[in-house]
Amino acid sequence: MRSINSIAHKIEVISVAIGKAGSLILPLLILTILINVIMRYVFNIGLVELEEVQWHLNAIVVMSCLAYTYQADEHIRVDILHSRFSPKRRAWVEILGILFLLFPYVILVSWHAWGIASYSWSLREGSPMPSGLPARYIIKGVMALGLSLLALQGVAILLRNVAFLIQPSSVSAPSTSVNKGTFHE
Amino acid sequence: APVRLDIQSAWPLTLPASGQSAQHLADRLKTTSEDIKVKLYSAGKLVPALEIFDAVQQGTLDAGYTSPLYVAGRFPALQLFGGIPFGPSAIEMLDWVHNGGGLEIWRDIYAKQGVVTVPCGLMDAEAGGWYNFEINSIDDLDGKKIRFAGLAGEVMNKAGASVVLLGGGDIYPNLERGVIDGTEFSMPAIDVAMGFEKVAKYYYLPGWHQPAAVNELIINKRKWDSMSTAQQGLIEDTCRETQLWTVTSTTAANSDAITQFKAAGTEIKSFPPEVLAEFKKGTEEVMQEAASKDADFKRTLDSLNSYREKIALWSEYKGS
Amino acid sequence: MSELFVFLLFSSFMLILFSGFPVAFILGGVGVLFATLGSILVSFEIYDVAELRTIGFVANRTFSTISSYSLIPMSMFIFMGYMLDRSGIAERLIEAMRRVLGKTPGGLAIAVVLIGVVLAASTGIIGASVVLLSTIALPTMFKAGYAKWISAGTVGATGCLGILVPPSIMLVVMGDQLRIPVGDLFMGAIIPGLLLATSFVLFIFIYALLKPSNMPKLVSEEDDSISKFDIVLDISKALFAPLLLVLTVLGSIIAGIASPTEASGIGAAGATLLAWSSGRLKWLDLRIVCYQTGRSVAFLYALIFGASCFSVVLRGYGGDEVIENALYALPLSPEGILFCVIFIIFLLGFFLDWMEIVLIIAPLVMPILVNFGFDPVWVAILMALCLQTSFLTPPVGMALFYIRSAASDIGMAEIYKGAIPFVLLQLLTLSIVALYPSLVTWLL
Numbered sequence A: 001m002r003s004i005n006s007i008a009h010k011i012e013v014i015s016v017a018i019g020k021a022g023s024l025i026l027p028l029l030i031l032t033i034l035i036n037v038i039m040r041y042v043f044n045i046g047l048v049e050l051e052e053v054q055w056h057l058n059a060i061v062v063m064s065c066l067a068y069t070y071q072a073d074e075h076i077r078v079d080i081l082h083s084r085f086s087p088k089r090r091a092w093v094e095i096l097g098i099l100f101l102l103f104p105y106v107i108l109v110s111w112h113a114w115g116i117a118s119y120s121w122s123l124r125e126g127s128p129m130p131s132g133l134p135a136r137y138i139i140k141g142v143m144a145l146g147l148s149l150l151a152l153q154g155v156a157i158l159l160r161n162v163a164f165l166i167q168p169s170s171v172s173a174p175s176t177s178v179n180k181g182t183f184h185e
Numbered sequence B: 001a002p003v004r005l006d007i008q009s010a011w012p013l014t015l016p017a018s019g020q021s022a023q024h025l026a027d028r029l030k031t032t033s034e035d036i037k038v039k040l041y042s043a044g045k046l047v048p049a050l051e052i053f054d055a056v057q058q059g060t061l062d063a064g065y066t067s068p069l070y071v072a073g074r075f076p077a078l079q080l081f082g083g084i085p086f087g088p089s090a091i092e093m094l095d096w097v098h099n100g101g102g103l104e105i106w107r108d109i110y111a112k113q114g115v116v117t118v119p120c121g122l123m124d125a126e127a128g129g130w131y132n133f134e135i136n137s138i139d140d141l142d143g144k145k146i147r148f149a150g151l152a153g154e155v156m157n158k159a160g161a162s163v164v165l166l167g168g169g170d171i172y173p174n175l176e177r178g179v180i181d182g183t184e185f186s187m188p189a190i191d192v193a194m195g196f197e198k199v200a201k202y203y204y205l206p207g208w209h210q211p212a213a214v215n216e217l218i219i220n221k222r223k224w225d226s227m228s229t230a231q232q233g234l235i236e237d238t239c240r241e242t243q244l245w246t247v248t249s250t251t252a253a254n255s256d257a258i259t260q261f262k263a264a265g266t267e268i269k270s271f272p273p274e275v276l277a278e279f280k281k282g283t284e285e286v287m288q289e290a291a292s293k294d295a296d297f298k299r300t301l302d303s304l305n306s307y308r309e310k311i312a313l314w315s316e317y318k319g320s
Numbered sequence C: 001m002s003e004l005f006v007f008l009l010f011s012s013f014m015l016i017l018f019s020g021f022p023v024a025f026i027l028g029g030v031g032v033l034f035a036t037l038g039s040i041l042v043s044f045e046i047y048d049v050a051e052l053r054t055i056g057f058v059a060n061r062t063f064s065t066i067s068s069y070s071l072i073p074m075s076m077f078i079f080m081g082y083m084l085d086r087s088g089i090a091e092r093l094i095e096a097m098r099r100v101l102g103k104t105p106g107g108l109a110i111a112v113v114l115i116g117v118v119l120a121a122s123t124g125i126i127g128a129s130v131v132l133l134s135t136i137a138l139p140t141m142f143k144a145g146y147a148k149w150i151s152a153g154t155v156g157a158t159g160c161l162g163i164l165v166p167p168s169i170m171l172v173v174m175g176d177q178l179r180i181p182v183g184d185l186f187m188g189a190i191i192p193g194l195l196l197a198t199s200f201v202l203f204i205f206i207y208a209l210l211k212p213s214n215m216p217k218l219v220s221e222e223d224d225s226i227s228k229f230d231i232v233l234d235i236s237k238a239l240f241a242p243l244l245l246v247l248t249v250l251g252s253i254i255a256g257i258a259s260p261t262e263a264s265g266i267g268a269a270g271a272t273l274l275a276w277s278s279g280r281l282k283w284l285d286l287r288i289v290c291y292q293t294g295r296s297v298a299f300l301y302a303l304i305f306g307a308s309c310f311s312v313v314l315r316g317y318g319g320d321e322v323i324e325n326a327l328y329a330l331p332l333s334p335e336g337i338l339f340c341v342i343f344i345i346f347l348l349g350f351f352l353d354w355m356e357i358v359l360i361i362a363p364l365v366m367p368i369l370v371n372f373g374f375d376p377v378w379v380a381i382l383m384a385l386c387l388q389t390s391f392l393t394p395p396v397g398m399a400l401f402y403i404r405s406a407a408s409d410i411g412m413a414e415i416y417k418g419a420i421p422f423v424l425l426q427l428l429t430l431s432i433v434a435l436y437p438s439l440v441t442w443l444l
C-alpha cells in the first residue's frame, strides 16, 4: 500500500511543480501585454511577434495547470449526489471514471497531439504570419506534454483510490477527500 | 468501388467565391458521379481552418477545400499560389499553374507530406482595402495601424505602417472604434457582407497585393490512391470547371458591390503611382528575403519569374 | 436514426454527470465512447456517425483553442478578480455602505447589491464574488436579524451579476464561440446588467417595507457620532480605486482605445498595483494569486476541450441537422422559436453549467436564429440573462453550492428558497430585454 501511495505521491510532486511553475508565467503575460500596449500607443509600433508571444504564454499557463488542477481536485464536478456518497463509493466513481472516461479521452487526444507536434517539428513549422514567431512545434509540444501530464495525474489518482479501497487507513488525513492532494498553499 | 469523401471547407459555404466554390464542387460531383459520395462540411464544423492541412495529412479528414495561404507557416513557398503582390492576373496565374510548371512544384512540395493537391478555385483580384485616412504619399502610412495579412503585410510593415493581427470578426468593431485605421479584406463581393462601408471612408482599388489567387482541394494521399483513375480524373476535371465557375461568379457581384459602396457614401480611390512604386520596391525586398530563407520559396519564385519573362512580350502587346 | 443517437449521446452525458466525476472528462470521455461505437457501426455499414478517427480533430481543435488570442482576457480577468480579492476592497466597501444604508428599509441587502455591482464591474468570476459576499456579508446580515433565506438569495443572485456585467468571462467565451466581437457583447450587457441589479434593489426595498420583520433596520450604535461628511469621505475612498479600475478597463474598450485583450492586461496590472498600494500584497500573495488563477483557467479550458470533443462527435452523428430540423419543424414564428430556444436553455440550466450550454448548445442554435434576422448581440445577451438563472436553479446551481461551502450555519433548503424570488426577477428582466431589444443595441 505504502509503495502504491508513494508512486502516486511522486507523480503528484511533478504535477504540482509544473503547474505552479507554469502559473508563475502569468505576471510575464501581463507584462507582455503592457509592453505591447505601450509600444502601440506611445511609439506607434505594432509587433506581430509580441501578440503571438501573448497567446504562447497563455497556452503554457493552461497546459501546465491541467494536471495540477486535477491534483487539487478543482475540475468542476456536479457534486449534488457525489457529496453524499460514502468515501468507498466515491473511490469507485473515480476509478471507473478514470478508466472509462478520462483515459480513453486524454490518452487518445494526447496521442494525436504528439503526432501533430512531431509533424510540426519535422517541418520546422513557424507562424503563418511572415513576421510571426518561429518554432511553432514548441507550443504544439507543450500541448502534447500538458495532456500527457494530465493522463499521468489520472494514474496517480487512480492509484490512490485503489489503495484506499484495499486499505482505507492508507489515506493519511481522513478529513481530505481521497482525490484531493496534499499540496495546498 | 464507390468512395466516400468527407470534405471540409475553410470558409462558410455561403461566402461568395471561396465557400460557394466548395459547395459548387460538391454539387457538381454529386450530379456527375454516383460512386463518389461527397459529404461537405462548412468552416470550423470539424476542424479550424488553419488546421485543415494537418487533419488531411494525418488522415483524420479525407479532404479539405482551402487556401495555400493557410499553410504559410509550414510551407512558405505556397504563399505564391495564394496571392502574390504585383503578381500575375487570374488567367496568367492559371496558365503558370497548369502549363508553366507551377503545379509540379506545388505537388512536389506536398508529395513528401502524403497530401495531393488539386487546384480548385480561381479568385479574381482583391480590393486594396478600407481606410479612414487618405494615402497620398508613402509617409501617410507612417504609424498607422493596419490589419494586413501575409507577404503584403510585410510590405506594409516596410512602408511604415504598424501591422495588426485580427480575426475576421474583430475587424469591423476595431475599425469602427479606431483601434485600427485600415484593413485589407477581400474582393468587393465578399467585403459587402462585412459592412465595412459603414465604418470606413475610403475604399482603395485595385488591390496591388493580390491580383489573383488559387484555392485548392487537398486530399490525403492514401485516400487518393484508393480511388480509381476515373474517380481521380473526375475530381480533377470538376476542379478545373470549378476554377472557371469561381472566377466568373464574382464579376457582376463585384460591380454591384461597388455601386452599393458608392451609394453609401464611400469614396473610391486608387493608390498614387509613387506609393505603388514604393510598395513594389518593398515587395521585391520581401520576396528576396523569403527566397533566401527557404529553398522551395526560391524555386517557386524562379519558376514564376521565368514564366512571366516567357510571356512578357505577349502581355505587353496584347494590352490589358 | 440520427435522432436516436443524438438523444443517446445527450442522455448518457446527463446521466453520467450525476456520478460526480469531473464534467470536463465526462464530456471528452462520452465523446470518445460514442466515436468508438461509431467505428463499430460503420463496419455494419451504418454511416453518418462519428468514428474513432474523428477524435483526431479534437487535438486540432485543442490547439486552436489554446492559440486563440480572443480567450486571453479570460485569464486576465480571473487574475484581476483574485487580486482584487486580496486587496481588501470589498471589506472596506461593506463597512462604509453599512453606515450609509443602515437605516433604509432593507438597507443592508441593498448595500450588498450595490457592492455586488461594483465587484461585478471589476471582475468576471462568480465563484469568488459569491464566496466573498457570503463570508463578509452573510454574518452581518444574520446578526442584524435578516431572515436567512432572503440573505442567502441576495448574496447568491448578486454574486452572479459579475457573469453578466462586463467584464465577464462568460461573454468572452460567448464571443469566441459565436464569433461576435467581445466589445459589442460587453456594451450590449451593460444596460441589462444594471436593469437586473435595479430590479433586485426595488424588490428588496418593497419587500422590506412589507415584511420589516424579515429585514429589520439597523439599530444605530456608534454611527451617530460620525458626521455625514466623514461617511461620504469613507465611501469615496473605498470606491475610488475600484471605480478607477473599472473605468480604465471598460472605458478603454468602449472608447476604442484598446482591444479587450489589451484592456484585460491593463486591468490585471492595475489590480496588482491596487493591492500593492494598499500594503496588502506580499510576494507570497502574488504567487498564490497566480496559482489560483492557473487552476481556474485550467478548469475552464478543460471544459472547453471536453465540450469540443463532445461537439465534434455530436456533429459526426448529424446533431446539427437534427436540432436544425427540429427547430424549423416547429409550427411557430421566428419569435416563437426564439422563445423556445430560451426556454430550453432555462430548463437545461437546472442541470448544466453555463459553460456546457455556451459551448455546446449556443453554437448549434445561433446560426438558425441569426438566419431569422435577429441581432446576434441581442440574442447572445438574452442567452446570457437566461444563463444567470442556471447558477440559482437546483439541483445544479453553482452559486448555491458556493454559499453552502462558505457559510456553515444555513441549510440547503433555505438557500433554495432564497433563490426563487431572484430567479423570477431574472426572468422578468429577461422578458423586458426580449420586448425592448434597444436596451441591448442602444449602446452599440
Ligand code: NA
Pocket: C119, C120, C121, C122, C123, C124, C125, C161, C162, C163, C164, C165, C166, C167, C168
Ligand atoms: Na463582470
Ligand code: NA
Pocket: C349, C350, C351, C352, C389, C390, C391, C392, C393, C394, C395, C396, C397, C398
Ligand atoms: Na441550475
